Amino acid sequence: MPEAAESLIVLNGIDRTFTLGDSKVHALRNVNLNIAPGEYIAVMGPSGSGKSTLLNLIGLLDRADAGTYQLEGRDVTTLDPDEQAKVRSERIGFIFQSFHLVPRLTAAANIELPLTLSGMPAAERAKRVSQALKEYGLTDRAQHRSNELSGGQRQRVAIARATILRPAVLLADEPTGNLDRVTGEEVVRLLEALNTQGMTLIVVTHDQALGARARRQIRMDDGSIVSDVTSKPSQPT
Amino acid sequence: MLLTDSTRFAVQAIISHRMRSFLTLLGIAVGIAAVILLTSIGEGVHRFVLEEFSQFGTNVIGISPGKVKTGGQAPTGIPTTARLLTMEDAESLKQLPHVTGSTPTVWGNSEVEGNGRLRRTMIYGVDADFAQVFSSKVQIGSYLPRGKAGGSRAFVVLGSKLCNELFGTANPLGARVRIGGLHFRVIGVMEPKGQFLGVDLDDTAFIPAERALELYNREGLMEIHVIYAEGASSATVAAAIKNQLKLRHGKEDFTVVTQEDMLKTLSNILNILTMAVGALGGISLLVGAVGIVTIMTISVTERTNEIGLLVALGARRRTILGLFLGESVILAALGGILGLLLGIGIAQLLRLIVPTFPVHTPWSFAIGALAMSAMIGLLAGVLPARNASHLDPIEALRAE
Structure with a gap:
C-alpha cells in the first residue's frame, strides 16, 4: 500500500458485530477508509448506522472483529491494552456530546487530567495547563468546578483537555449536541481552528449544517459507507 | 500516573x-x-x-519432693521410696554458683497465742534467706538469724497484720508467743506486703524451719526455694540444682520449677x-x-x-x-x-x-x-x- 505511509488512518475491511440477545447486529460491514493528516471529516447518518462505532474504533475504544487498522503507518489492531492506552493518550483526543468533565475537579484539574495520567511531573503540567487555559480563554474560570461553568465553557474545557497532549486526531461525537446555536457555533469554530493548525478532525453528527462545513463528508447507513464526498477547500464562514 | x-x-x-x-x-x-x-x-x-506473680522476684526456683512419672504399680505395703527434701539439701544448695540464697519451707496452720489473745494463722517454717528470696522487708526488730544447722533458736517474726491483731499498738519485740505447743520469742515484725490473689500475706508468722518440722511433726521439707543472681540463666541454675540434689539423693526424686517457666x-x-x-x-x-x-x-x-x-x-x-x-x-x-x-x-x-x-x-x-x-x-x-x-x-x- 504505497499511500499508507502518507495516510494517518487506514481502515481495511473492518467488520464489527454486536450480539444483542439472540440476534447479531452488524455495526460495521467491510469498511474501508483512508484518512490523510489534517483532514476535516464529518461522519453522518441515521441512528444505528454505525458512525459512533466507527469513531470508537478509530479511537481504540473498540476492537474490530475482522480487518486491519493502521494509525500513522502502524498496525494498532494487534496492540495489547496497555499499548493501546498509550496510543489513546498521545495520539487521540476525544470530545463528547455531554462533555464528560469530572464533576469534583476544577476546570484546570480537568484539563490537567491527561497529563496526570501520563505521569508528567507537576511543574511541567502546571505550565502546560496555564498555557491551555489562556489559549481557550478560561484563565478566570480555572478554579471553577464543572457545575459552575456554562455549557460552552464546559465544552471548551473538554476541548482543552482533549488537545493538551497535541494528538494527531481529534474525535468529536456530536460536539454541539448539548449546546445552543451560538455556543455551538463558537465550539465548532474552535475545532475548525485546531484543524487549520493541522490537527485531523473527525466529527460525528446528525446536524446537516454542521456536517456541511466539513471538507469531506462520509455518509453511513446500516454499517456501510454509502457516500464519501470531498468538496473543494471551504471558506471560513 | x-x-x-x-x-x-x-x-x-x-x-x-x-x-x-x-x-x-x-x-x-x-x-x-x-x-x-x-x-x-x-x-x-x-x-x-x-x-x-513476679512481685516476689522472677529469679526464684522452687524444688518440691517427689517426681511425677508413670511406672508399674507400687508394691503394696512398702512406703514410697522417694527421699524427702531435708534441711541439709537446702543448706547444700546455698553453695551452688549464682545462687544467692536458699530457704527450706514448711508451712501449716496453727493457733498463735500472745498478749492474752489467740489467732489462727499461717505459720511458715523458713530460714534467714527467706526474706531475701521473697523480697520481704522487716519493719521493726530483725529477721530470723542465721544459725548453724540443728541449732536454731525459738524465735518468731510476725506478719504485720498478725502483730496488729495480737499486740495492737503495744511493742511486740521480746514478747513470748505460743504457737501450737511450742514457745517462741518475737524478734521482729515484717512490713505489710498486701494480698496475693486474695491471700493476705501479712496474716502470717515466720519461725525457723526446724521448729516448724517439729511443730507439724514432719520429717521432710515441703519445698525449697532458691534465689539466684539477676542475669544468670534460670536453666543453668536449675540444672546445677538438679545435679546437686541427684548427687545427694542418688536419683531424681524431686521436681524443679523455675519461676520463669511458670510465668511463661x-x-x-x-x-x-x-x-x-x-x-x-x-x-x-x-x-x-x-x-x-x-x-x-x-x-x-x-x-x-x-x-x-x-x-x-x-x-x-x-x-x-x-x-x-x-x-x-x-x-x-x-x-x-x-x-x-x-x-x-x-x-x-x-x-x-x-x-x-x-x-x-x-x-x-x-x-x-x-x-x-x-x-x-x-x-x-x-x-x-x-x-x-x-x-x-x-x-x-x-x-x-
Missing part, C-alpha cells in the same frame, strides 16, 4: 462525598477501636496477673485470652469492612462515566484499579487512625475513672491495628476496583 497524583485523586474522590465517606470510615473506626480497647484490657490483665506458661494462657477478646472486636471490624465494600461498589457504579472517560484519556486498566484500590485503602486507613485515637482515648479514660482497672495499649497493637485497617481496605477494595477496571469504556461513557 505518579503515586502522589493517584493519592490526591483518591483523596479528592473521598472528600467529594464527605458524609458518606465519614460514615464508612466510622465503621472501620469502631471496629479498630473495639479491637484496640479489648486487646488493651486483655494486655492490662495479662500484665496485672504477671506482676502479681501463665503468659501463654493470658495471650490466648487477649487474642480471644481481640477476635471479638474483629467481628465489628468485619462489619466495617463490609461497609467499605458496599460504598466502593456504589462509588464505582456512580462514576461509571468517569471511568469511561479515564480510559478514553489513555488510563491503563492498572491505573484505574490502583485509583479505586487506593481510595478504599485510604478510607480504611483513615478509619484505622480514627479508631486508634478512639480506642486509646477510651482506654485512657477508663484508667482515669477506674485507676485499679488494668488497661495497657502496647505500641505494637497500635501499629498492628493500622496495618490491619489498611489491609482490610485493600481486601475490601479488590472486588469493586476490579469491576471498575474491567468496564467496557463505550458502555461506561454512554451510561447516565
Whole structure:
C-alpha cells in the first residue's frame, strides 16, 4: 500500500458485530477508509448506522472483529491494552456530546487530567495547563468546578483537555449536541481552528449544517459507507 | 500516573462525598477501636496477673519432693521410696554458683497465742534467706538469724497484720508467743506486703524451719526455694540444682520449677485470652469492612462515566484499579487512625475513672491495628476496583 505511509488512518475491511440477545447486529460491514493528516471529516447518518462505532474504533475504544487498522503507518489492531492506552493518550483526543468533565475537579484539574495520567511531573503540567487555559480563554474560570461553568465553557474545557497532549486526531461525537446555536457555533469554530493548525478532525453528527462545513463528508447507513464526498477547500464562514 | 497524583485523586474522590465517606470510615473506626480497647484490657490483665506473680522476684526456683512419672504399680505395703527434701539439701544448695540464697519451707496452720489473745494463722517454717528470696522487708526488730544447722533458736517474726491483731499498738519485740505447743520469742515484725490473689500475706508468722518440722511433726521439707543472681540463666541454675540434689539423693526424686517457666506458661494462657477478646472486636471490624465494600461498589457504579472517560484519556486498566484500590485503602486507613485515637482515648479514660482497672495499649497493637485497617481496605477494595477496571469504556461513557 504505497499511500499508507502518507495516510494517518487506514481502515481495511473492518467488520464489527454486536450480539444483542439472540440476534447479531452488524455495526460495521467491510469498511474501508483512508484518512490523510489534517483532514476535516464529518461522519453522518441515521441512528444505528454505525458512525459512533466507527469513531470508537478509530479511537481504540473498540476492537474490530475482522480487518486491519493502521494509525500513522502502524498496525494498532494487534496492540495489547496497555499499548493501546498509550496510543489513546498521545495520539487521540476525544470530545463528547455531554462533555464528560469530572464533576469534583476544577476546570484546570480537568484539563490537567491527561497529563496526570501520563505521569508528567507537576511543574511541567502546571505550565502546560496555564498555557491551555489562556489559549481557550478560561484563565478566570480555572478554579471553577464543572457545575459552575456554562455549557460552552464546559465544552471548551473538554476541548482543552482533549488537545493538551497535541494528538494527531481529534474525535468529536456530536460536539454541539448539548449546546445552543451560538455556543455551538463558537465550539465548532474552535475545532475548525485546531484543524487549520493541522490537527485531523473527525466529527460525528446528525446536524446537516454542521456536517456541511466539513471538507469531506462520509455518509453511513446500516454499517456501510454509502457516500464519501470531498468538496473543494471551504471558506471560513 | 505518579503515586502522589493517584493519592490526591483518591483523596479528592473521598472528600467529594464527605458524609458518606465519614460514615464508612466510622465503621472501620469502631471496629479498630473495639479491637484496640479489648486487646488493651486483655494486655492490662495479662500484665496485672504477671506482676502479681513476679512481685516476689522472677529469679526464684522452687524444688518440691517427689517426681511425677508413670511406672508399674507400687508394691503394696512398702512406703514410697522417694527421699524427702531435708534441711541439709537446702543448706547444700546455698553453695551452688549464682545462687544467692536458699530457704527450706514448711508451712501449716496453727493457733498463735500472745498478749492474752489467740489467732489462727499461717505459720511458715523458713530460714534467714527467706526474706531475701521473697523480697520481704522487716519493719521493726530483725529477721530470723542465721544459725548453724540443728541449732536454731525459738524465735518468731510476725506478719504485720498478725502483730496488729495480737499486740495492737503495744511493742511486740521480746514478747513470748505460743504457737501450737511450742514457745517462741518475737524478734521482729515484717512490713505489710498486701494480698496475693486474695491471700493476705501479712496474716502470717515466720519461725525457723526446724521448729516448724517439729511443730507439724514432719520429717521432710515441703519445698525449697532458691534465689539466684539477676542475669544468670534460670536453666543453668536449675540444672546445677538438679545435679546437686541427684548427687545427694542418688536419683531424681524431686521436681524443679523455675519461676520463669511458670510465668511463661501463665503468659501463654493470658495471650490466648487477649487474642480471644481481640477476635471479638474483629467481628465489628468485619462489619466495617463490609461497609467499605458496599460504598466502593456504589462509588464505582456512580462514576461509571468517569471511568469511561479515564480510559478514553489513555488510563491503563492498572491505573484505574490502583485509583479505586487506593481510595478504599485510604478510607480504611483513615478509619484505622480514627479508631486508634478512639480506642486509646477510651482506654485512657477508663484508667482515669477506674485507676485499679488494668488497661495497657502496647505500641505494637497500635501499629498492628493500622496495618490491619489498611489491609482490610485493600481486601475490601479488590472486588469493586476490579469491576471498575474491567468496564467496557463505550458502555461506561454512554451510561447516565
